[in-house]
Amino acid sequence: MSESPIKFELLHIDKYTGARRGRITTRHGVIETPVFMPVGTNATVKGITNDQLNEIGTEIILSNAFHLYLRPGLEVLDYYKGLHNFMNWKKPILTDSGGFQVFSLPNKKFSEDGIIFKSPLDGLEIELTPEKSLNIQNVIGSDIAMVLDVCVNSLSSYETVKESVQKTFNWALRSREYHNNKNQALFGIVQGGLYEDLREISLKQITSLDFDGYAMGGLAVGEKYQDSEKVLKAFGNKFPENKPRYIMGIGSPTMMFLSVENGMDMFDCVLPTRMGRHGTALTMQGKLNLKSSKVRYDDQPIDDECDCYTCKNHSRGYIHHLFKRDEMLGKILLSIHNLRFNISLVEKMRNAIEIDEFKYFKEEFFRNSGYSLTN
Amino acid sequence: MSESPIKFELLHIDKYTGARRGRITTRHGVIETPVFMPVGTNATVKGITNDQLNEIGTEIILSNAFHLYLRPGLEVLDYYKGLHNFMNWKKPILTDSGGFQVFSLPNKKFSEDGIIFKSPLDGLEIELTPEKSLNIQNVIGSDIAMVLDVCVNSLSSYETVKESVQKTFNWALRSREYHNNKNQALFGIVQGGLYEDLREISLKQITSLDFDGYAMGGLAVGEKYQDSEKVLKAFGNKFPENKPRYIMGIGSPTMMFLSVENGMDMFDCVLPTRMGRHGTALTMQGKLNLKSSKVRYDDQPIDDECDCYTCKNHSRGYIHHLFKRDEMLGKILLSIHNLRFNISLVEKMRNAIEIDEFKYFKEEFFRNSGYSLTN
Numbered sequence: 145m146s147e148s149p150i151k152f153e154l155l156h157i158d159k160y161t162g163a164r165r166g167r168i169t170t171r172h173g174v175i176e177t178p179v180f181m182p183v184g185t186n187a188t189v190k191g192i193t194n195d196q197l198n199e200i201g202t203e204i205i206l207s208n209a210f211h212l213y214l215r216p217g218l219e220v221l222d223y224y225k226g227l228h229n230f231m232n233w234k235k236p237i238l239t240d241s242g243g244f245q246v247f248s249l250p251n252k253k254f255s256e257d258g259i260i261f262k263s264p265l266d267g268l269e270i271e272l273t274p275e276k277s278l279n280i281q282n283v284i285g286s287d288i289a290m291v292l293d294v295c296v297n298s299l300s301s302y303e304t305v306k307e308s309v310q311k312t313f314n315w316a317l318r319s320r321e322y323h324n325n326k327n328q329a330l331f332g333i334v335q336g337g338l339y340e341d342l343r344e345i346s347l348k349q350i351t352s353l354d355f356d357g358y359a360m361g362g363l364a365v366g367e368k369y370q371d372s373e374k375v376l377k378a379f380g381n382k383f384p385e386n387k388p389r390y391i392m393g394i395g396s397p398t399m400m401f402l403s404v405e406n407g408m409d410m411f412d413c414v415l416p417t418r419m420g421r422h423g424t425a426l427t428m429q430g431k432l433n434l435k436s437s438k439v440r441y442d443d444q445p446i447d448d449e450c451d452c453y454t455c456k457n458h459s460r461g462y463i464h465h466l467f468k469r470d471e472m473l474g475k476i477l478l479s480i481h482n483l484r485f486n487i488s489l490v491e492k493m494r495n496a497i498e499i500d501e502f503k504y505f506k507e508e509f510f511r512n513s514g515y516s517l518t519n
Numbered sequence: 520m521s522e523s524p525i526k527f528e529l530l531h532i533d534k535y536t537g538a539r540r541g542r543i544t545t546r547h548g549v550i551e552t553p554v555f556m557p558v559g560t561n562a563t564v565k566g567i568t569n570d571q572l573n574e575i576g577t578e579i580i581l582s583n584a585f586h587l588y589l590r591p592g593l594e595v596l597d598y599y600k601g602l603h604n605f606m607n608w609k610k611p612i613l614t615d616s617g618g619f620q621v622f623s624l625p626n627k628k629f630s631e632d633g634i635i636f637k638s639p640l641d642g643l644e645i646e647l648t649p650e651k652s653l654n655i656q657n658v659i660g661s662d663i664a665m666v667l668d669v670c671v672n673s674l675s676s677y678e679t680v681k682e683s684v685q686k687t688f689n690w691a692l693r694s695r696e697y698h699n700n701k702n703q704a705l706f707g708i709v710q711g712g713l714y715e716d717l718r719e720i721s722l723k724q725i726t727s728l729d730f731d732g733y734a735m736g737g738l739a740v741g742e743k744y745q746d747s748e749k750v751l752k753a754f755g756n757k758f759p760e761n762k763p764r765y766i767m768g769i770g771s772p773t774m775m776f777l778s779v780e781n782g783m784d785m786f787d788c789v790l791p792t793r794m795g796r797h798g799t800a801l802t803m804q805g806k807l808n809l810k811s812s813k814v815r816y817d818d819q820p821i822d823d824e825c826d827c828y829t830c831k832n833h834s835r836g837y838i839h840h841l842f843k844r845d846e847m848l849g850k851i852l853l854s855i856h857n858l859r860f861n862i863s864l865v866e867k868m869r870n871a872i873e874i875d876e877f878k879y880f881k882e883e884f885f886r887n888s889g890y891s892l893t894n
């Protein structure tokens with residue numbers, strides 16, 4: 145067992161829940177956990193400058209091997225000595241392996257070594273293998289790479305999910321074997337859909353391999369809240385205690401609370417920026433539609449407790465006007481606020497965990513906010 | 520003659536040209552001249568936050584009575600106590616009267632008191648009069664309001680331009696009479712197209728009225744460089760010396776040099792942001808197309824002498840990638856750079872004027888840059 149390129153410290157476990165307070169140290173800086181990771185698919189968090197990302201408290205961003213491989217492509221990323229340098233982002237980066245994106249495409253098929261798909265850019269056939277995904281992530285130079293896994297629809301048949309678990313393990317073995325970038329951590333991914341016995345198997349298989357962290361994949365892909373809750377409750381705290389735990393694709397307040405409560409440390413989601421671009425603000429009172437004429441004469445900030453640039457400087461009515469005129473600045477301001485909302489919510493969770501009040505904080509949040517506890 | 524809401528100080532006149540170094544003091548702060556004013560048509564400089572505007576050295580922005588009247592509308596602007604408060608911009612604002620916009624529309628016609636046009640938003644007929652334009656600008660609360668003038672195509676017949684000059688004077692008289700906002704300066708506008716005798720008449724008529732500043736209208740509307748040069752050389756320095764001189768719609772390096780050389784103090788243009796959104800950068804070496812694959816592997820900043828956020832942080836190749844992926848951040852970064860380019864160029868002109876080296880600075884600029892001296 146070689147030394148991990150990252151260090152994980154478990155600082156505290158909440159007395160009454162499985163919520164954890166931790167710290168990940170990487171070559172590009174420290175990440176306090178739980179942590180929300182803004183998504184920068186195409187080497188940019190949409191509409192947000194690095195300065196703005198820093199100002200809202202971003203500690204790590206997520207980017208996508210799949211998208212970066214298509215554009216700008218490996219030659220460019222190699223020329224620029226990796227993604228940090230290319231986009232001038234100085235803090236940690238985690239990269240997705242491409243599994244989720246490829247399995248979302250139509251017309252993909254398994255090859256002997258991996259999976260073949262048609263490029264959404266030019267229609268050409270591309271093969272992605274566990275090794276190739278690692279090669280891509282190696283060129284990207286992310287601080288944390290993910291293994292290529294097999295993602296199936298959570299409504300898939302038992303047989304389909306069982307096969308995906310087997311292949312995911314096989315690919316994880318090959319990835320663990322192949323990976324040899326001493327500056328890059330590698331996380332394994334647990335699959336198994338909504339089948340408890342398959343989750344159990346996948347968890348045992350993946351955690352039998354010495355990864356630097358472990359992810360819960362295949363949740364938040366359209367299943368009911370109750371179903372993800374069942375899986376998280378049953379397995380969240382069965383993940384190795386001494387390693388970071390990452391649940392992929394999570395970003396709503398409801399799912400963040402559920403994930404943290406069940407021992408998860410890291411999550412990412414495009415939701416805050418996507419909703420922001422479409423005119424919806426996340427607030428402590430629930431979602432707020434800034435396109436609605438109800439806020440035309442509303443001179444209050446989106447959230448008067450929020451410390452973001454948008455809330456310190458602009459009113460709901462002004463942002464409403466920007467959306468009515470389809471002005472870029474509306475999308476920018478709302479993306480800033482929504483990212484800060486998620487990051488600040490997670491910061492509050494950290495504080496609550498430290499004083500064993502996570503349960504109380506969660507109850508209070510759902511009592512006072514417009515969010516449903518169960519969706 | 521009542522006291523002007525703004526104070527203009529003529530600090531220095533270049534020894535060898537008509538270039539002036541001045542200072543305008545307003546209730547919202549000081550403007551050093553010559554000054555380039557970024558355009559915030561819809562109560563926002565497209566894609567740029569107020570913080571970013573401040574960072575690039577913006578001293579005053581221009582907004583449009585015409586657009587703001589249509590949206591958000593006067594009720595909203597009145598509710599928010601004016602545009603400064605609505606968009607939270609703390610420095611000076613100049614507003615266009617709406618003349619240029621209305622005369623650019625199809626199907627407008629003169630009414631007894633003003634001009635009737637169809638709203639580009641809903642097709643309803645709207646009448647704009649000199650008094651109504653001032654009412655709108657009064658609600659907006661700009662530091663400098665412009666009179667409603669009659670803009671005609673610079674290729675119009677002598678008879679048409681002659682009539683426009685007469686009506687412009689008539690409207691200017693009514694505007695001077697009607698305006699009674701002690702906190703708002705009012706500028707008159709000289710018309711006359713490319714006909715020297717009509718320019719002469721308009722200049723005499725408009726400057727016979729006691730405005731707080733005087734603008735040159737009807738140039739940079741598609742005519743040849745040589746034609747605008749003729750007008751500027753003949754009339755620029757005939758404008759009253761003790762008042763700010765504003766040439767409307769000017770923003771290319773070539774036209775800024777020409778205008779300053781002939782005694783103009785203020786100008787505005789959408790060019791830097793519009794070009795930025797379309798992938799073109801203004802640099803000291805000329806225009807640079809960031810969409811071109813030539814810069815794919817170019818790890819240099821747009822302009823290594825530029826002190827803007829974009830140039831301090833990002834490469835041409837990264838911005839190229841953002842445009843290839845149609846990412847908002849590309850437009851934002853390029854708009855920031857282009858605005859800074861114009862503002863910084865004008866700052867350099869000020870320095871040159873102060874030491875009587877404007878002529879030398881201009882020659883040097885055109886010798887070393889890719890800009891044509893005559894277009």
Ligand SMILES: [Zn+2]
Nearest residue numbers: 450452455481
């Ligand atoms: Zn906010």
Ligand SMILES: [Zn+2]
Nearest residue numbers: 825827830856
């Ligand atoms: Zn620059």
